[in-house]
Amino acid sequence: MSLLRHTSTIAGFTIISRIFGFIRDILLARVLGAGLAGDAYQLAFTLPNTFRRLFAEGAFSVAFVPMYSRRLAGENGEDEAAKFANDVLSVFIWILLAFSGLAMLAMPGIVWLLASEFQSVPGKFDLAVFLSRVTFPYLFFISLVAMLTGLLNARSKFAPGAIAPILFNIVLIGGIGAGYYWRGGSDDDRLVVYALSAAVSLSGLAQLLYLWWEVRRAGLSFKLQMPKFTPEVKQLGMVILPATFGAGIYQISQFVDTFFATSLPQGSLTLLKMADRLNQMPLGIVGIALGTAILPMLSRHIQSEDHQRAQDLQADAFEMATLLTLPAAAALAICAPAFTNAFFVGGKFTMQDGAIMAQITAALVAGLPAYVIVKILNPGFFARSDTKTPVYTALISLIFNIILNVFAVRPWGIVGLAGATAASASLNCLLLYAVLHKRGWFHFTGALGARIGRQLLATAIMSALLWWLMSWMLPYFSDDILTRIAALAILVGGGMAVYFAAGYMVGALDRDRVNRLLRRNRAAANNS
Structure with missing residues (x-):
């Protein structure tokens, strides 16, 4: 099974999910704008989402998938893997329940730590606490979804895990619609965020039911039993603990950004989260897809001591990542005013909000290649x-981020905060590569460097075109809907055409390697 096939599967469904997510954010911006209710909801959404990345998609997944994959590839593969999964589930489910319950009880203190400035606005702090309690059950559901996704990923079934976020966005779009209908002609934005926060938790339940059905379809079953701390479960815990600190440091960095954003003028947190969603679109399509596909494959190569194939796999992933993220970062930075005006400005989202959001986006995407390469x-x-080394690199990056925030937020506000985030991500990327190279686990070859240099040349050619187009097309992005669509089509279509044409002419990607990957992909499809 090829990296290209797995990545294409994940990326294809992720693109659909991101489109629905983009629609969700457009509706949210226009219905709520950047105000009191919007900030309270963004904080409430950040809490379970951050812990999801910490526990479910962070420490748990990176520890569970390799251990499950090794048992699956063993002599009594299916039986050993099933026993391991059942033992883990029996412990994991109780830990999730306990943590979720304690967090909901402690929610006033958690919100105070992150957003004490909300107390200066009447009703804002209490609303944030209430909404955070409503959204937090999402963590329980989505953590179980991550485990079920890991079981399927270990068997090279990547589609269900990539489809689940589509359900998430569909349910949230329904929540926005329900809240808008409930609000009616009034101006009470609390009604919208009540419905939307409930939809967050409901979306987690919908994803869990879908993944459970997919796991049963794959012939897997679970036996809910009394929790037992078997040696294998203890071993998993010993791997998860440092991984939690590693992922936790990154998530603490997110909390630090949230803390600084809530100390800025009202609406800053909403604008930061909206801009980050634009940044997350290519990150989710490319970075998460590659990272998800590469982990079980890399584990198998390392288990069989095939170090050359492990090197080649990471080199291919690195090349695919830069091929797509370098132009994406440049295009988003240059075209951010076009995207914010065309999609977000309207309703309660003002032109001034759009201008600030565009500046934040440009600062964030400076770190987009680094975000993806870290994956x-x-x-x-x-x-x-x-799992210890990423802890140390992430800790250094966190300290660097905090120092930058202290000095950047005062003169440059929310845009300075976004720039500090990008700079710290780039530092983390450099540190991770330096350690891999020093240990002989992965090295940057001359051929890879030459192709990335050609990708940069193609990106520069595309950027020149986009800069020229933006100089005279910007007014069209605030015109009627048909004019906006036409202007965006010219901008996006022209940029893509020039990049790939330039990339082909200068040899930005090894054409022989692409042909080999495609042949392997077709052969795998014919044999499946």
Whole structure:
């Protein structure tokens, strides 16, 4: 099974999910704008989402998938893997329940730590606490979804895990619609965020039911039993603990950004989260897809001591990542005013909000290649059960981020905060690669460097075109809907055509390697 096939499967469904997510954010911006209710909801959404990345998609997944994959590839593969999964589930479910319950009880203190400035606006702090309690059950559901996704990923079934977020966005769009209808002709935005927060938790339940059905379809079953701390479960815990600190440091960085954003003028948190959604679109399509596909494959190569194939796998992933993220970062930075005006400005989202959001987006995407490459470099450690090294690199990056925030937020506000986030992500990327290279686990070859240099040349050619187009097309992005669509089609279509044409002419990607990957992909499809 090829990396290209797995990545294409994940990326294809992720694109659909991101489109629905984009629609969700457009509706949210226009219905709520950047105000009191919007900030309270963004904080309430951030809490379970951050812990999801910490526990479910962070520490748990990177520890569970390699251990499950090794048992699946063993002599009594199916039986050993099933026993391991049942033992883990019996403990995991109680830990999730306990943590979720305690967090909901402690929610006033958690919100105060992150957003004490909300108390200066009447009703804002209490609303944030209430909404956070409503959204937090999402963590329980989505953590179980992550485990079920891991079982399927280990069997090279990547589609269900990539489809689940589509359900998430569909349910949230329904929540926005319900809240808008409930609000009616009034101006009470609380009614919208009540419905939307309830939809967050409901979306987690919908994803869990879908993944459970997919797991049963794959012939897997679970036996709910009394929790037992078997040696295998203890071993998983010993791997998860440092991985939690590693992922936790990154999430603490997100909390630090939230803390600084809530200390800025009202609406800053909403604008930061909206801009980050634009940044997350290519990150989710490319970075998460590659990182998800590479981990079980890399684990198998390392388990069989095939170090050359492990090197080649990461090199291919690195090349695919830069091929797509370098132009995406440049295009988003240059075209951010076009995207914010065309999609978000309207209703309660003002032109001034759009202008600030565009500046935040441009600062954030400076770190987009680094965000994606980290997703590729981390599996090089996780597949070898080394979860400590990413802790140290993330800690250094966190300290660097805090220092930058202290100095950047005062003069440059929310845009300075976004720039500090991008700079710290780039530092983390460099540190991870330096360690991999020093240990001989992955090295940057001259051929890879030459192709990335050609990708940069193609990106520069595309950027020149986009800069020229933006100089005279910007007014059209605030015109009627048909004019906006036409202007965006010219901008996006022209940029893509020039980039790939330039990339083809300068050899930005090894054409022989692409042909080999495609042939392998077709052969795998014919044999399946």
